Amino acid sequence: MANKKISIIGAGAVGASVAQVLAIKDVADIYIFDIVDGLAAGKALDIQEGAPHWGFDYKLRGFCTADEKEYENLKGSDVIVVTAGLARKPGMSRDDLLLKNIGIMKDVGEKIKKYSPESIIVAVTNPADIMAYALQKASGIEPSRILGLGGSLDSARFRTFLAEALDVSVEDVNAFVIGGHGDDMVPFIRYSSVSGIPIEHLLPKEKIDEIIKRTRFGGGEILNLYKTGTAFYAPSISIAVMVESIIKNKKRVIPCAAYLTGNHAKHYGIENMFIGVPIKIGASGVEEIYDLQFNEEDKAAWEKSVESVKKNSKLADDYFSGKIKS
Numbered sequence: 001m002a003n004k005k006i007s008i009i010g011a012g013a014v015g016a017s018v019a020q021v022l023a024i025k026d027v028a029d030i031y032i033f034d035i036v037d038g039l040a041a042g043k044a045l046d047i048q049e050g051a052p053h054w055g056f057d058y059k060l061r062g063f064c065t066a067d068e069k070e071y072e073n074l075k076g077s078d079v080i081v082v083t084a085g086l087a088r089k090p091g092m093s094r095d096d097l098l099l100k101n102i103g104i105m106k107d108v109g110e111k112i113k114k115y116s117p118e119s120i121i122v123a124v125t126n127p128a129d130i131m132a133y134a135l136q137k138a139s140g141i142e143p144s145r146i147l148g149l150g151g152s153l154d155s156a157r158f159r160t161f162l163a164e165a166l167d168v169s170v171e172d173v174n175a176f177v178i179g180g181h182g183d184d185m186v187p188f189i190r191y192s193s194v195s196g197i198p199i200e201h202l203l204p205k206e207k208i209d210e211i212i213k214r215t216r217f218g219g220g221e222i223l224n225l226y227k228t229g230t231a232f233y234a235p236s237i238s239i240a241v242m243v244e245s246i247i248k249n250k251k252r253v254i255p256c257a258a259y260l261t262g263n264h265a266k267h268y269g270i271e272n273m274f275i276g277v278p279i280k281i282g283a284s285g286v287e288e289i290y291d292l293q294f295n296e297e298d299k300a301a302w303e304k305s306v307e308s309v310k311k312n313s314k315l316a317d318d319y320f321s322g323k324i325k326s
């Protein structure tokens with residue numbers, strides 16, 4: 001039986017790091033692609049040479065997409081993770097990357113359509129909700145087979161900060177973040193608990209507010225420390241758990257950017273666009289979307305995030321209809 005195959009387009013900080021995490025997880029062959037000559041091949045070989053210590057037998061290979069033919073190696077990918085594109089620099093928001101990265105998504109999406117239209121796509125490039133939307137437009141892939149990174153990472157940060165404040169194991173902190181992966185994301189405190197005990201019973205409101213704020217700017221906090229690039233260690237494991245759930249059909253429930261239509265669109269007030277909601281991830285991608293009950297305060301926070309995702313998705317529409325350029 002052929003091995004499962006994961007492709008990663010973009011062999012930079014996030015792409016290389018997720019390749020290594022997935023290699024260590026020992027779930028599939030890993031094909032890495034980058035436009036820079038030698039980068040993907042080098043990362044693949046470098047990670048492969050650690051295999052005797054890690055104990056994995058799956059193969060890693062790297063390809064340079066400056067030669068378009070190399071995209072043929074995408075064929076038969078079970079999952080394609082897209083991390084190609086620019087990362088922000090200090091002073092920039094993720095939205096500032098939109099017009100820079102959307103042209104890359106158009107190109108990558110068209111190659112996916114040509115060489116591996118049966119794959120499930122994980123969009124990582126920022127702003128991720130909008131890049132998931134752009135990849136769907138360019139590839140024509142069924143929207144339920146496309147997921148965007150956001151909540152998996154943001155929730156990990158939220159849980160880390162809550163565990164630290166409570167001095168408890170992160171394993172016992174259940175908490176998640178929904179909405180767009182941007183400054184208006186929604187850390188959802190009402191559904192957060194420590195082994196079932198509501199967080200609101202354990203921490204004062206001021207501390208909770210402080211943690212919410214820190215979570216919202218979690219990516220910016222790392223950027224301000226690194227100065228030359230953005231986070232990749234926490235992102236890579238946050239991507240890997242999504243990919244693993246697809247490859248192994250684990251049916252993990254993780255907030256991710258998913259395409260909302262029908263009753264879910266009505267419930268959440270945003271239609272035919274991608275935004276972070278809790279979903280069940282399995283072999284066919286997004287297997288279920290959960291509709292959360294909001295109170296007035298939650299609703300206000302949610303609507304703010306929806307507005308910003310809608311505004312940016314419209315920019316993507318304008319790009320695809322030729323009204324604006326990359």
Ligand SMILES: NC(=O)C1=CN([C@@H]2O[C@H](COP(=O)(O)OP(=O)(O)OC[C@H]3O[C@@H](n4cnc5c(N)ncnc54)[C@H](O)[C@@H]3O)[C@@H](O)[C@H]2O)C=CC1
Pocket residue numbers: 009010011012013014015033034035036039065083084085086087088097101104107123124125126128149150153181229230231232235
């Ligand atoms: N959604 C999320 O939660 C997160 C998103 N990101 C985003 O992921 C993206 C990648 O971040 P890093 O790896 O840190 O950046 P990086 O600059 O280290 O790597 C990007 C790579 O993409 C490659 N690339 C550019 N255009 C390409 C093309 N047309 N085809 C193939 N490869 C191409 C570059 O050569 C480079 O190696 C950024 O947009 C960043 O904002 C990063 C962390 C978390």
Ligand SMILES: O=C([O-])CC(=O)C(=O)O
Pocket residue numbers: 087088094126153218219220222223230231235
């Ligand atoms: O901050 C960034 O630009 C990268 C990212 O999305 C994150 O780390 O949350």
